[in-house]
Amino acid sequence: MGVVIPTGRTSPHDWESGEGLLGVDDPAEVDAAFERGEGHLGTAVIGLAFNCSLEEASPRIVRAMRLPDIAQRGFAFTAAGTAARLNGELTPELYAALRDEGPVGTADDAIRDTLTFVPFRQLPPWFKWQMVRITVLDKLEYWRTRSEDAVGDAWRARAGQEESSMGDGDWAWPPKPGRDARTAEFLLRLDEGMLGYFREMASEMVGRFGISRAEAVARINERYQGLDIEPYPDLMCHEGPEFWAHGAYYYPDERDRLPTGDVHADAAIDFTRLRVRPLPPQGSPVWTLRPE
Structure with missing residues (x-):
């Protein structure tokens, strides 16, 4: 049976398996899933990055970056990179979250996407130095x-000659x-x-x-x-x-x-x-x- 979301309609998405969550376009549905402690929230915020405004997606992406599940947390950083690609900008809270994580591990690709798709002049100073x-x-x-x-x-x-004999x-x-x-x-x-x-x-x-x-x-x-x-x-x-x-x-x-x-x-x-x-x-x- 589908999950009933705050708007009163039944969600077409399967939160148990994660199927269809890349099509999520309702921030309220994702908020309710956070409250229920669903297991595919990182996937869902990628869907929000694709289907909602940056302002709607941003706080949910940041929240998913703090999930205990490392895989879903990684998907949240993927969502941040997707948002940079699609919008050519990020919100101050997303810039701050990427800076806090740093250019290693899960945030590296998202930071590189940000540097690629956000115009240089619009980047905060830390990103310019990156x-x-x-x-x-x-x-x-x-x-x-x-x-x-x-x-x-x-x-x-x-073969047989010393490496030092090679020209520079x-x-x-x-x-x-x-x-x-x-x-x-x-x-x-x-x-x-x-x-x-x-x-x-x-x-x-x-x-x-x-x-x-x-x-x-x-x-x-x-x-x-x-x-x-x-x-x-x-x-x-x-x-x-x-x-x-x-x-x-x-x-x-x-x-x-x-x-x-x-x-x-x-x-x-x-x-x-x-x-x-x-x-x-x-x-x-x-x-x-x-x-x-």
Whole structure:
């Protein structure tokens, strides 16, 4: 027999088996299922993500993220990723839930979906930094894979020779910043427009933090080398250079927030409690300008 839901009609969905729950389109039915302690609530909130407004689906998705059943909890994070895909945005409570879970385990795919389908400018600061982190990690994984493939090819082609006898072609791991990725003083490949953008970032650091230009460039190199920067305007340009300047100088605060350079957006941040990132060690290749 079907379950009678708060609207007075009989549910067409089988809550015992989970059959048909991807078609759920009534938030009240899902609320009643939560109260009954049904076992397929994660599946049901995916249905809400597909069939209801973001505002209706969001609080139920967040609630399902706290379920004790790890599989259903995983489906709830799938629902969050689905909501990002379909709406091109998330609610503040969904952003907060994904940030609290972090970019590991059950939330990883949902966070990546959010970074893919929500316009960069609309992302909260923590998610923008995840975009940078994932870009760096993906780039490093690409180089690692190329290195392993090339080493294997070289061994097969030149059996019996020491690995050290091979040339250090463009697959060499790790890539040598001074040769493989440098534009003027920055250890990245930059076109003229992005070179100007990074130089403005360094100028922001000099003006805001009272450091030398050599130190500013070294901090930028240490923080951002390894990024695959597109020609101007790269994705970074959705924010001003001051946004990325703060990330190269400060650690996030206890709530994982970084200053943005905007007076109003930064009003809640206590700058006196922010920790400054350590100075890059002297002799590091990130120091491309002579200290003043």
